[in-house]
Amino acid sequence: xxALPTSLSGKDWAIRTSGLRKSFGKTVALRGIDLTVxxxxxxxxxxxxxxxxxxxxNIILDLVRADGGQVEALGLDSRRDGPxxxxxIGYVPEAQKWECNWMRVATLLAYHGQYFSSWDDxxxxxxxxxxxxxxxxxxxxxxKGQARRVQVVLALAHRPxxxxxxxxxDGLDPLARETTLxxxxxxxxxxxxxxxxxxxxxxxxxxxxxxxxxxxxxxLRTQVPVSDLQEMLRRYHAQVPEGWSGAGVLDxxxxxxxxxxxxxxxxxxxxxxxxxxxxxESGAAVQDVRALSLEExxxxxxxxxxxxxxxx
Amino acid sequence: xxxxxxxxxxGALQPGDLLPSVRQLAADxxxxxxxxxxxxxxxxxxxxxxxxxxxxxFASDMAVNGAERKRMLxxxxxxxxxxxxxxxxxxxxxxxSIREAARSADTEAAG
Numbered sequence: 142x143x144a145l146p147t148s149l150s151g152k153d154w155a156i157r158t159s160g161l162r163k164s165f166g167k168t169v170a171l172r173g174i175d176l177t178v179x180x181x182x183x184x185x186x187x188x189x190x191x192x193x194x195x196x197x198x199n200i201i202l203d204l205v206r207a208d209g210g211q212v213e214a215l216g217l218d219s220r221r222d223g224p225x226x227x228x229x230i231g232y233v234p235e236a237q238k239w240e241c242n243w244m245r246v247a248t249l250l251a252y253h254g255q256y257f258s259s260w261d262d263x264x265x266x267x268x269x270x271x272x273x274x275x276x277x278x279x280x281x282x283x284x285k286g287q288a289r290r291v292q293v294v295l296a297l298a299h300r301p302x303x304x305x306x307x308x309x310x311d312g313l314d315p316l317a318r319e320t321t322l323x324x325x326x327x328x329x330x331x332x333x334x335x336x337x338x339x340x341x342x343x344x345x346x347x348x349x350x351x352x353x354x355x356x357x358x359x360x361l362r363t364q365v366p367v368s369d370l371q372e373m374l375r376r377y378h379a380q381v382p383e384g385w386s387g388a389g390v391l392d393x394x395x396x397x398x399x400x401x402x403x404x405x406x407x408x409x410x411x412x413x414x415x416x417x418x419x420x421x422e423s424g425a426a427v428q429d430v431r432a433l434s435l436e437e438x439x440x441x442x443x444x445x446x447x448x449x450x451x452x453x
Numbered sequence: 454x455x456x457x458x459x460x461x462x463x464g465a466l467q468p469g470d471l472l473p474s475v476r477q478l479a480a481d482x483x484x485x486x487x488x489x490x491x492x493x494x495x496x497x498x499x500x501x502x503x504x505x506x507x508x509x510x511f512a513s514d515m516a517v518n519g520a521e522r523k524r525m526l527x528x529x530x531x532x533x534x535x536x537x538x539x540x541x542x543x544x545x546x547x548x549x550s551i552r553e554a555a556r557s558a559d560t561e562a563a564g
Contacts, residue, residue: 349483
């Protein structure tokens, strides 16, 4: 049977990391990840808090040094060409507070714009209006949601070829979230951009994503095109006979299993007709097969395969 | 996609009508522009729309075909059937009650 893929096929990468490792003291944040973001993709990196998402993004931007491994982004070695690379990246950091807290937002925009030759004042003004950013307030006095919107303007207004967004919808109310997604979608339609978005709330970015990587406990469980995920990942609901001996069938392809008496519910990666056939052959009577939303898929992929919801 | 097809069938979209641009629709729905492009391309393959380079996407002037209308009605029927089954009603009962509902809707409209 086919196992869950952990690498993407292709050759034009906006970002490619190999064997990225990082520990903070005794805590292992990343245990050798090979993350690849195709050029032009919208890659959503999913994982629970503490999975290593922010660490991975920070290493890509060369804001944090890795213990081992390499990052190539936009054809540059992030460690050697950090500044040149960051000049081509629009970045929304996870943390809101920084050294510009005392600036009024208008000043902050002007100041930030100085760093980028491609900064577009007119576009920045349009974004400010769309996102209802208060220009005359001090940045440090903004609410979490307002600060996040300022960050989005800062990231987009120089029209970088690569956007790295760390929890971009965090702290936004539903309306602001819709507006932000709309702004991003319009930006993508207008300028060729690669996006790397980290989130622990998949459903918020589901409509933008075309690739998904699942990071858990410092390891990349999978990275796949969303279209493959929709085609290959299914939840199978089946009845099994008393003393069923087929528990080992499809080993390596079962992403998550749960059992309740004679009913099993398995989430399996593979061609549907083949999975059905294998289950039937093992004596299970398949009753229902359904595709999963991106969020359901992410949750399945993040849960521990064997121990999840096993009820005797 | 279904919205555009429906619009075409019920006549809300006339041949030659300009559809929203990819950018506009992506922004309105907050979805990946490539998804919108794909949907338009698929509709073009089905002959529902026509993409003209640099001008936009238009409702195609192909006559609304009966097959498409039939397909849509079939979908409505299937949904109703599934729903009725869930409530333990037989197809015959459903058909009767649809007729009844249509009659009372007519009377109401007349009155």
